């Protein structure tokens with residue numbers, strides 16, 4: 247951890263008609279650390295990611311990324327592809343979105359599209375097979391392979407992504423996101439569908455990414471063995487509101503969190519709010 | 522690390538038979554028009570005569586030839602491996618992969634075979650106008666299919682108005698040549714560029730649409746262009762179309778009767794024959810189609826081509842990877858339209874006369890059927906489907922009113938037999954060949 251704030255969320259609210267999926271959320275995401283986002287089903291975790299990454303336009307509030315070289319970037323003003331390209335905030339999806347018919351290697355090379363497209367000079371240098379493009383293309387493949395090696399995926403390089411088992415697809419999706427060169431990696435339930443051995447490997451990988459590669463991570467996860475073990479900092483959502491924030495040790499004993507998870511009398515928790 | 526090297530294995534007898542049957546089937550499709558039928562002059566009118574025994578012989582030879590070929594290939598491979606085994610395990614793996622790459626894949630073999638047959642066809646049928654005409658039509662549809670394949674097969678954008686770009690290309694050439702005296706080769710890039718512009722024009726408002734909605738809008742676009750051509754009489758000649766469009770020339774020489782200025786026959790000192798022009802047109806469209814194929818195949822392996830496929834697979838994931846889906850889609854529309862425009866220029870130059878009637882929705886439907894039946898995204902599939910779809914109505918002439926029924930029935934049969942199209946398996950654009958770091 248550098249002690250700096252990478253992403254600052256101020257009074258973020260997202261409403262769908264009468265439903266308030268995120269309710270006045272403020273949060274500072276530290277640089278080069280793992281921040282866990284937990285909460286019961288429907289708490290608004292995925293909606294939060296959608297607001298960060300340009301897929302939803304927040305009803306209110308601001309999300310600012312403090313880019314080390316480009317300065318502060320207001321994410322809500324960017325279209326989703328710019329969030330990944332310019333702000334280097336890259337996400338994975340709860341319901342895995344790989345390019346199913348394309349091979350694992352192709353998936354990872356497509357993730358490097360912007361740099362490659364530039365090197366191919368909008369296909370002209372590519373069609374002429376100029377050395378500049380060929381070098382860039384080779385480097386993209388090398389980069390893809392190095393992540394695949396790191397994630398123990400070398401034996402499925404040429405397999406269509408859609409043909410892989412669920413747990414493997416999750417890891418391929420993480421590898422693909424890493425190929426975009428993220429500053430902030432947003433993982434939506436990466437341990438879902440992983441067996442205990444795989445989720446232990448995931449822990450190691452996440453820690454490695456932060457410590458060795460300088461990536462910061464936002465982690466939505468229901469698997470407590472993952473969140474509690476790797477997170478530096480945890481934010482708990484319930485019905486779109488932040489009900490607790492702190493270190494894993496603090497969260498574990500927080501009465502609000504225990505209440506939310508045990509589902510104690512919820513009549514006083516309004517599910518819907520008039521907008 | 523366990524890399525996937527497609528381990529070399531000797532095909533079993535049943536695999537060999539299957540492979541040979543596939544080759545024979547393709548020989549059958551190709552052979553029906555080329556060998557199975559011929560025209561004979563029966564005192565003033567042409568009649569189609571069938572030559573089924575010759576066809577059977579041809580198919581049989583292909584079957585046997587394919588088995589022999591695969592056996593020979595096997596022997597050669599085994600020998601070359603034996604020679605290399607002296608080196609290291611790593612280089613053996615490399616060799617196996619090189620073999621995989623070089624493509625013992627039947628597709629590339631069949632592809633080259635098809636090119637060979639296409640090039641050789643006029644040698645056997647140089648006097649047969651009917652065959653050359655049909656073969657030229659087939660090639661136009663193949664080119665159109667390859668163009669539409671970019672939009673539908675690769676980018677996954679269902680386009681029911683593709684004929685509009687074909688029309689733009691055809692009318693651009695017709696107007697440039699009849700009004701301004703442009704030649705075929707000057708007009709070709711301009712018409713392609715204009716068609717691409719129309720592609721962007723169609724693509725822009727439809728960016729947010731997918732599937733059925735996109736199909737309906739593109740269908741409307743195709744009709745708008747056609748109605749424009751029917752009604753804007755000053756520009757397009759209305760329903761009467763444009764006549765006396767110049768035929769393509771060769772370095773300024775045209776296929777004209779002897780003793781006319783610029784006659785090729787005179788230049789070369791050969792006897793004039795109207796067949797020469799048809800043969801020239803045939804080779805011209807063959808060249809254009811092959812260039813189209815080369816271009817599309819190369820694009821598929823470039824970042825833009827991969828992005829087309831990625832957009833087809835998952836638009837949202839593309840955005841999350843930083844891909845600007847808008848430009849990717851527009852480029853697919855533009856490039857697909859450009860290729861359609863090129864085909865249109867050829868069409869106008871070949872017919873010498875065009876009218877809106879040539880650009881109805883049914884044309885779009887046939888081109889789309891070629892792409893879908895061929896197996897979305899497969900280049901060779903388009904060839905096979907174009908052969909089937911253009912030949913079937915010709916074959917069906919004997920059945921007169923049952924023709925369309927036969928056509929529909931054949932489409933259903935193919936879709937049931939191969940729901941993904943004749944050639945449905947997608948070839949990867951990249952294959953990682955592990956180099957020996959695991960000796």
Ligand SMILES: Nc1ncnc2c1ncn2[C@@H]1O[C@H](COP(=O)(O)OP(=O)(O)OP(=O)(O)O)[C@@H](O)[C@H]1O
Pocket residue numbers: 262265267285286287288289290291292293294340
């Ligand atoms: N596009 C949308 N339109 C309407 N309602 C939505 C939309 N997206 C999310 N919601 C609603 O917002 C609430 C929060 O959903 P969200 O998917 O963010 O929950 P979550 O915390 O990710 O839950 P889970 O743990 O099940 O993934 C839910 O009530 C959901 O129905």
Ligand SMILES: [Mg+2]
Pocket residue numbers: 291292293340
């Ligand atoms: Mg969720």
